[in-house]
Structure formats: C-alpha cells, structure tokens
Amino acid sequence: MSNEQLDQLRGQLDEVNLKILELINERAELVQEIGQLKRKAGQNRFDPVRERAMLDLIAENNQGPFETSTLQHLFKQIFKASLELQEDDNSKSLLV
C-alpha cells in the first residue's frame, strides 16, 4: 500500500469531518433560533410532523453509499442532541 495515497485520503477525510462539524453547529444555531420563536409563542419545541418531514427529505435526496435507514438513524441522533440543547437554553433562561 502506498502510504502517500492513504495519507491523502485521510487528509480529505479530516477536511470533510471539519465541514460536517461546522454544519452541525450551524444547524444547532438555527434550531436554537426556532426554539426561541416557539417558546415566545408558547409552542411545544418537539414537533413529530416536522421531524418526519425532515426524515422524508433525507430519504428523497439520498444518493448513497449509506442506506437511507442508516442516515435517518444518524439524523435522529442529531435531532435529539439539538432538542437537548434547546432544553438547556430553556433551563438557563428560567434561571435568569
């Protein structure tokens, strides 16, 4: 095996990891903004219909190599973490 080839692929992988990191955090900021809007309106933050719509959009746009079920599982983990972040925000605002 050419170590050079492996190092090059690993370098590309690191770049992709950092882009995913940036987007997951960008996503979290958007979810926080949505949470604030919903809190002001007294709406429940968790919306299963909206979550379903997002998962459907993933399914429609998946070009592989991951199976849609795998991707939906990963996105559910991201959704769950985002919801927990909103709950933290809420607890903090209650303390002020």
Next chain:
Amino acid sequence: MSNEQLDQLRGQLDEVNLKILELINERAELVQEIGQLKRKAGQNRFDPVRERAMLDLIAENNQGPFETSTLQHLFKQIFKASLELQEDDNSKSLLV
C-alpha cells in the same frame, strides 16, 4: 410568532440538512476507498489511534453551540456506521 419567520428558518434548516447528508455520504465514499487500500495491505480496518486523532481534531475546532462531548458522541455514531459499511463491502467481495 411570525409564521413567515419560522418558515424561513425551517427552509434554512432543510438546506443545512441536505448539505450534511451530502457530506456524510462523501465521507462514506472516502472511508470505502481507505478500507479498500487497507484490505489490499491486509491491515485491520478499525484503527483506534486514527479515530482518537479525528475526535481530537473535532475538539480543537469546535466553536459551539454544541458541547464537544455531544459532537464527539455524534461523530462516533458516524464512524461506527462507516465501519459497518466497510464490513458490508468486505462481505460482498467475499461472495464474488
């Protein structure tokens, strides 16, 4: 609450979701290439040192709002799914 404002944020969220989807699949392709190289060299696909290095890079580059521990948990899920994808590839190649 302005529904228009909520719809706009949701539109942005959908766009970010699709970008994450694309990158996770791009990442999976790179992992498949790395797996093929390693298979040819008879190397073990799972490399805990390399995984640790990727998690450290996430920690160094995290600008929030997610906690580093949350992000590392999400990335570990992505790593695990990628490894399973490599194993699927391997089983398929054994069948040929």
